[in-house]
Amino acid sequence: xxxxxxxxxxxxxxxxxxxxxxxxxxxxxxxxxxxxxxxxxxxxxxxxxxxxxxxxxxxxxxxxxxxxxxxxxxxxxxxxxxxxxxxxxxxxxxxxxxxxxxxxxxxxxxxxxxxxxxxxxxxxxxxxxxxxxxxxxxxxxxxxxxxxxxxxxxxxxxxxxxxxxxxxxxxxxxxxxxxxxxxxxxxxxxxxxxxxxxxxxxxxxxxxxxxxxxxxxxxxxxxxxxxxxxxxxxxxxxxxxxxxxxxxxxxxxxxxxxxxxxxxxxxxxxxxxxxxxxxxxxxxxxxxxxxxxxxxxxxxxxxxxxxxxxxxxxxxxxxxxxxxxxxxxxxxxxxxxxx
Amino acid sequence: xxxxxxxxxxxxxxxxxxxxxxxxxxxxxxxxxxxxxxxxxxxxxxxxxxxxxxxxxxxxxxxxxxxxxxxxxxxxxxxxxxxxxxxxxxxxxxxxxxxxxxxxxxxxxxxxxxxxxxxxxxxxxxxxxxxxxxxxxxxxxxxxxxxxxxxxxxxxxxxxxxxxxxxxxxxxxxxxxxxxxxxxxxxxxxxxxxxxxxxxxxxxxxxxxxxxxxxxxxxxxxxxxxxxxxxxxxxxxxxxxxxxxxxxxxxxxxxxxxxxxxxxxxxxxxxxxxxxxxxxxxxxxxxxxxxxxxxxxxxxxxxxxxxxxxxxxxxxxxxxxxxxxxxxxxxxxxxxxxx
DNA sequence: ATAGTTTGTCGAAGCGCTTCGACTCCGTCG
DNA sequence: CGACGGAGTCGAAGCGCTTCGACAAACTAT
Numbered sequence: 048x049x050x051x052x053x054x055x056x057x058x059x060x061x062x063x064x065x066x067x068x069x070x071x072x073x074x075x076x077x078x079x080x081x082x083x084x085x086x087x088x089x090x091x092x093x094x095x096x097x098x099x100x101x102x103x104x105x106x107x108x109x110x111x112x113x114x115x116x117x118x119x120x121x122x123x124x125x126x127x128x129x130x131x132x133x134x135x136x137x138x139x140x141x142x143x144x145x146x147x148x149x150x151x152x153x154x155x156x157x158x159x160x161x162x163x164x165x166x167x168x169x170x171x172x173x174x175x176x177x178x179x180x181x182x183x184x185x186x187x188x189x190x191x192x193x194x195x196x197x198x199x200x201x202x203x204x205x206x207x208x209x210x211x212x213x214x215x216x217x218x219x220x221x222x223x224x225x226x227x228x229x230x231x232x233x234x235x236x237x238x239x240x241x242x243x244x245x246x247x248x249x250x251x252x253x254x255x256x257x258x259x260x261x262x263x264x265x266x267x268x269x270x271x272x273x274x275x276x277x278x279x280x281x282x283x284x285x286x287x288x289x290x291x292x293x294x295x296x297x298x299x300x301x302x303x304x305x306x307x308x309x310x311x312x313x314x315x316x317x318x319x320x321x322x323x324x325x326x327x328x329x330x331x332x333x334x335x336x337x338x339x340x341x342x343x344x345x346x347x348x349x350x351x352x353x354x355x356x357x358x359x360x361x362x363x364x365x366x367x368x369x370x371x372x373x374x375x376x377x378x379x380x381x382x383x384x385x386x
Numbered sequence: 387x388x389x390x391x392x393x394x395x396x397x398x399x400x401x402x403x404x405x406x407x408x409x410x411x412x413x414x415x416x417x418x419x420x421x422x423x424x425x426x427x428x429x430x431x432x433x434x435x436x437x438x439x440x441x442x443x444x445x446x447x448x449x450x451x452x453x454x455x456x457x458x459x460x461x462x463x464x465x466x467x468x469x470x471x472x473x474x475x476x477x478x479x480x481x482x483x484x485x486x487x488x489x490x491x492x493x494x495x496x497x498x499x500x501x502x503x504x505x506x507x508x509x510x511x512x513x514x515x516x517x518x519x520x521x522x523x524x525x526x527x528x529x530x531x532x533x534x535x536x537x538x539x540x541x542x543x544x545x546x547x548x549x550x551x552x553x554x555x556x557x558x559x560x561x562x563x564x565x566x567x568x569x570x571x572x573x574x575x576x577x578x579x580x581x582x583x584x585x586x587x588x589x590x591x592x593x594x595x596x597x598x599x600x601x602x603x604x605x606x607x608x609x610x611x612x613x614x615x616x617x618x619x620x621x622x623x624x625x626x627x628x629x630x631x632x633x634x635x636x637x638x639x640x641x642x643x644x645x646x647x648x649x650x651x652x653x654x655x656x657x658x659x660x661x662x663x664x665x666x667x668x669x670x671x672x673x674x675x676x677x678x679x680x681x682x683x684x685x686x687x688x689x690x691x692x693x694x695x696x697x698x699x700x701x702x703x704x705x706x707x708x709x710x711x712x713x714x715x716x717x718x719x720x721x722x723x724x725x
Numbered sequence: 726a727t728a729g730t731t732t733g734t735c736g737a738a739g740c741g742c743t744t745c746g747a748c749t750c751c752g753t754c755g
Numbered sequence: 756c757g758a759c760g761g762a763g764t765c766g767a768a769g770c771g772c773t774t775c776g777a778c779a780a781a782c783t784a785t
Contacts, residue, residue, distance in 0.1 A: 048500075050771060061735045066773060073774095076733060093498025097439025098771035101740050106436060111483065115468060122460045128467075129454060132485045141501065144450065144483040146471045159432025161387075162480065269668035296668055299638040303670055306646075329608035329635055331642055389741055400765045405743060412744095413762060437741035440770045 049092045058086035069094065100161065109140045109352060110163035112154075112177075114170035115147040120295065122323055123341045124169065127191060130345025131167060138353045140164075154180045165352045167191065171202075173239040187355035189348040193241055197364050201355075203347045206366035207242045210337050211250030211291075213371045214319045217335070218289040219257040221317060222380035226259055226289035227280045229297050232267040246293055246321065262287065268296025270303070277304050288380050293321040302331050313378035319371070327374065335377040337369045388431040397425035408433065439500065448474050448691060449502035451484040451492060451516075453509035459634060461662055462680045463508065466530060469684025470506060477692045479503075493519045504691045506530065510541075512578040526694035528687040532580050536703050540694075542686045545705035546581045549676050550589030550630075552710045553658045556674070557628040558596040560656060561719035565598055565628035566619045568636050571606040585632055585660065601626065607635025609642070616643050627719050632660045641670050652717035663711070672713040679706055 055062040060079060067073040068083040075083075086092070100106040111131050113124055132142045143163050145153045147170060154177050157163050164186070168177060171192035181188045182199045190202045218226050228250060230236070231243045247263055254261045262284055266276045280287055292298055298320050302312065310316050312332045320327055320336040327336035347365060354360035394401040399418060406412040407422040414422075425431070439445040450470050452463055471481045482502050484492045486509060493516050496502050503525070507516060510531035520527045521538045529541045557565050567589060569575070570582045586602055593600045601623055605615045619626055631637055637659050641651065649655050651671045659666055659675040666675035686704060693699035 048771095051773095052771075062772080063736075063774075064734060067734085070773080073734085074732060079733080091498070093495065095440070095771055096499040096501040097436050097443075097445060098740090099773080100436025101434070101440050101742080101770085102772040102774080104436075104740075104773095108482075113468070115472070121464050125460050125464045128483065129452070129485055132483050133454070133487060136485075136488065142483040143447075144467065144471050144481040146468055146475075148472060149475065156432065159387075159430070160435040162435040270670040299642075300668075300670065303638075303642050303645075306642075329639075331609040331639065387741095390743095391741075401742080402744075402766075403764060406764085409743080412764085415763060418763080434741050437770090438743080440740085440772080441742040441744080443743095443770075 048095075049090045051092075051094070054083065054086045054090055054092050057090060058082045104161065106161060106164055107140050108143050108163040109135050109349065110143045110145055110153075110157045110166045112145040112147060112166065112168045116170075120339070122295075122325070123339050126323070126341035127169065127345040130342040131349055134346045134349040138349065140349075140353070151177050151180055154184070158184045158186050164356055165189075167348050167352065170240060173241045187352055187360065189352050191344050191348055193245070193364070193366075195241075199362060200364075201351055201360070201362050202364045203344050203351065204242070204366055205339055205344070206369055207245035208249030208252075209366070210321060210369040211246040211248065212253035213337060213369050214291045214321070215250045215253040215257060215259055215261075217319060217371055217373075217377065218291070218317060219254075219259055221289075221377060223289035223317060224259060224380070225262075225284055225286045226254070226291065227262040227264065227284070227287050229273075229276065229290060229292040229294060229301060230263055230265040231294050233265045236265055243293060250291065260284070266294060266297050268294060268300075270300040273297050273300035274304055277301065277308075288316050289377075290316060290318045291321070292318060295322050295326055298322060298326060298330055298334070306331070312376050315381055317377035317380075319377060324372070327372070330376075332376045333374040335372065335374045337371050340367050343367060387434075388429045390431075390433070393422065393425045393429055393431045396429060397421045443500065445500060445503055446479050447482050447502040448479045448688065449482040449484055449492075449496050449505045451486060451505065451507045454486040455509075459678070461634075461664070462678050465662070465680035466508065466684040469681040470688055473685045473688040477688065479688075479692070490516045490519055493523070497523045497525050503695055504528075506687050506691065509579060512580045526691055526699065528691050530683050530687055532584070532703070532705075534580075538701060539703075540690055540699070540701050541703045542683050542690065543581070543705055544678055544683070545708055546584035547588030547591075548705070549660060549708040550585040550587065551592035552676060552708050553630045553660070554589045554592040554596060554598055554600075556658060556710055556712070556716065557630075557656060558593075558598055560628075560716060562628035562656060563598060563719070564601075564623055564625045565593070565630065566601040566603065566623070566626050568612075568615065568629060568631040568633060568640060569602055569604040570633050572604045575604055582632065589630065598628075599623070605633060605636050607633060607639075609639040612636050612639035613643055616640065616647075627655050628716075629655060629657045630660070631657065634661050634665055637661060637665060637669055637673070645670070651715050654720055656716035656719075658710070658716060666711070666713065669715075671715045674711065674713045674716040676708045676710050682706060 051062050051065050055065045065083050068075050068080050113128060135142050166188040169191045171190045171194050173195040175194050178194055190200060193202050193204045235243050251261055262280055264276050266272060292301060305312055312318055320334045322336055324338050327334040351360055390401050390404050394404045404422050407414050407419050452467060474481050505527040508530045510529045510533050512534040514533050517533055529539060532541050532543045574582050590600055601619055603615050603619060605611060631640060644651055651657055659673045661675055663677050666673040690699055
């Protein structure tokens with residue numbers, strides 16, 4: 048293993064000079080710099096991460112805590128994780144992958160050991176037990192998600208309330224009056240991750256303003272469960288003509304069941320999904336949808352963190368504006384004669 | 387930040403004694419151990435990762451290189467990644483998340499800097515350019531996947547050839563004679579990741595022995611593409627009664643299209659999927675499937691790596707035996723009278 | 726020309742930990 | 756009873772890097 052000292056000797060300079068060439072923290076003459084850089088090349092030198100971390104108290108690692116559960120939005124999680132890793136690299140950071148399993152202990156461990164310089168937390172619950180630790184730690188962190196109390200925290204998330212409102216507006220504009228929300232699995236609501244409730248709140252508030260009637264049904268993924276849910280919805284309110292689906296794994300079943308019942312999309316009923324674009328475009332009907340900006344959230348989180356680490360950052364809550372893309376699953380409400 | 391020295395002082399012992407309490411590498415009297423452990427508790431001591439890495443030349447980090455592409459099997463990738471992280475923790479290791487983006491450079495960087503003690507590579511191509519580096523490095527590594535030349539490498543993967551064979555056997559046993567394989571997207575074959583070809587090879591070989599005729603069609607996910615693919619298959623060979631699907635995002639479209647064409651599953655056609663159980667059970671028909679043992683692969687990879695790091699490991703190729711679960715999507719070939 | 730500033734380089738002091746050899750104290754064996 | 760070995764502890768020497776202060780040389784401003 049090649050060390051700094053060997054590079055220094057090979058280039059005929061002192062170790063500190065090599066270090067300064069590497070870090071650029073002091074000016075170095077062009078000649079010296081070139082000699083050092085050549086030596087680094089020739090010897091195939093790579094700075095030792097541990098030594099660097101010890102001497103500088105900076106590991107150049109960002110910890111990313113992903114949920115252990117894989118009961119929802121897996122592709123979104125993955126996309127965020129990859130965006131985080133990619134963005135981090137462009138800023139010279141690596142990413143440490145932590146699972147939610149360890150819970151608050153992971154936060155303590157990472158903060159205490161200096162393993163990472165900063166943390167990104169996904170799947171944040173409304174009253175997450177990791178938050179007190181983050182607040183009292185001097186380590187920068189960013190949450191992807193929105194807890195109940197955001198004081199002293201930085202958060203990035205899609206504006207789910209606005210997402211819900213947007214869906215209501217689109218359906219209202221098309222003349223729908225009775226709509227149903229196919230929500231996440233009950234477990235998601237019980238866990239109080241917040242985003243599902245926020246969507247619903249936003250949708251309900253706007254619906255009231257616009258005179259829409261809303262039926263909300265949590266729903267696990269899968270065909271059978273969806274079948275039961277759907278028939279209950281039509282039993283209870285046969286006049287339902289609009290659906291908002293916030294559960295990837297309910298999308299395909301819903302469309303299949305509607306077709307099976309002879310309800311055409313978008314002629315008889317309209318469907319909006321809150322899901323990644325890929326799901327929206329690969330469904331049997333190209334779905335009008337609000338995309339979940341996974342990449343943007345991951346990128347944003349890292350960049351905020353890097354800014355903080357450079358002493359530039361501030362605590363703030365960033366809610367990304369939702370965008371509704373109209374595709375082929377929504378249309379004007381059917382005229383009564385056609386019903 | 388609390389240091390070893392402070393713990394030592396607090397406990398009234400030397401620094402080295404504390405170190406030995408922590409590592410267990412030398413015997414310590416029960417009394418001393420307890421005093422040290424109490425001090426650690428009281429002071430809230432966490433060993434500094436950098437210092438540890440520097441002094442011991444061990445980072446206790448395993449690097450995991452995941453594919454950047456998210457065009458296939460995302461949930462499987464995620465499940466593997468989580469299994470890796472979870473298993474690594476039980477052995478005292480953390481996981482560094484690398485994306486395929488950097489390619490071979492990432493291998494050099496990580497190996498050279500001592501950032502990680504070992505590597506796990508996913509999405510290995512048949513003739514992967516990272517392999518020479520791994521062979522010449524003295525760092526242990528495990529591949530999840532199977533390259534063309536495995537000399538000097540350790541690999542873990544599902545036995546996809548056996549998977550293909552298993553599917554053929556099941557369909558043959560039920561009396562099917564003409565079967566079609568809905569493969570991965572063409573890009574997957576062009577990339578030569580191997581698993582798709584291996585499945586096909588295994589299936590073809592066994593099919594020949596059993597007298598099955600096989601039609602293979604690569605297919606991107608999505609409804610529209612699937613519709614075209616399916617109609618071509620039935621045009622070309624109307625007698626097709628069995629399907630093997632190796633593409634998660636083709637499963638739902640295939641089932642929907644079959645139903646739409648009035649072909650009942652499993653009465654008219656049988657469908658086997660190679661996919662995670664969750665996909666198989668959430669489809670409109672509970673699918674007979676061969677599961678992809680994502681967790682097991684991740685766990686296995688880590689455990690092999692840990693064994694190597696402890697000087698116990700060997701280079702070997704582990705192909706996990708596929709298991710076919712019969713559900714409701716396969717049945718006896720329809721009698722000619724019913725056709 | 727002289728003082729003051731900037732530029733480029735070096736030496737040395739750690740960063741917090743592991744680990745090796747040395748030492749002491751006991752119990753044990755011949 | 757002295758030599759021996761194991762158990763338990765300590766001191767000190769690094770691991771490879773960053774960074775601070777010092778210093779010489781080369782400018783700039785008066």
